[in-house]
Amino acid sequence: MPAEFSGVTAVCKANIYFDGKVISHTLVDGAGKKITLGLIFAGSYAFNTGAPERMDMVAGVCRVKLAGQEGFVAYPAGTTFFVPGDSSFEIAVDEGIAEYICSFG
Amino acid sequence: MPAEFSGVTAVCKANIYFDGKVISHTLVDGAGKKITLGLIFAGSYAFNTGAPERMDMVAGVCRVKLAGQEGFVAYPAGTTFFVPGDSSFEIAVDEGIAEYICSFG
Secondary structure: OOOOEEEEEEEOOEEEHHOOEEEEEEOOOOOOOOEEEEEEEEEEEEEEOOOOEEEEEEEEEEEEEEOOOOOOOOEEOEEEEEOOOOOOOEEEEEEEEEEEEEOOO | OOOOEEEEEEEEOEEEEHHHOOEEEEEOOOOEEEEEEEEEEEEEEEEOOOOOOOEEEEEEEEEEOOOOOOEEEEEEOOOEEOOOOOOOEEEEEEEEEEEEEEEEE
16 A cells, blocks of 8 residues: 555645545546545445545545445455445444545546 | 646645644655645634745635734635744634645745
8 A cells, every 4th residue: 555656646626525524635647547535534425436446545444335235344544445336335434534545447 | 826736746644633623635746845735624723834834725715813913814715825934823714614735845
């Protein structure tokens, strides 16, 4: 799991969801691939996906339920999960702030 | 005011202050200059400075009182203020989320 991304373009305007409970900054790497660095505050949120997403957990703990799954699975810092494209997932943080790297495509 | 920074290194771990009320992601440009992209949630906060700071407001509105100043001055999106090095300032957001670019040195 990278600690940093070099040679990227960083977009200054943040992505804000659920009134600021989920926020991220967008990076675009040299190959044009989109990456977001995000924070999730306590709560439970549902997202749809367009492209497939790789989620690397940087800090904190989140629980994730992919579309069609029965229950939530916990992902602490240092773990990774994948969300199929054209799908959806629920993500919950019970306490503190979880941080992630989301790689699209 | 830039919409993006290209050719930078982006640090994945966010900077979190005041229990998440102020958060930012750090960029380092090609010349080694540090820049942060940040968000400020409603509240009032005091910061110390090491290096001088240039604050470009990307979204929302904040009010700022520099050390030694009598009152707060409002800075909406699109405006810029400067904080001397080895000093301090108070920054307040009354509603919504303010976003900034902080350039150090």
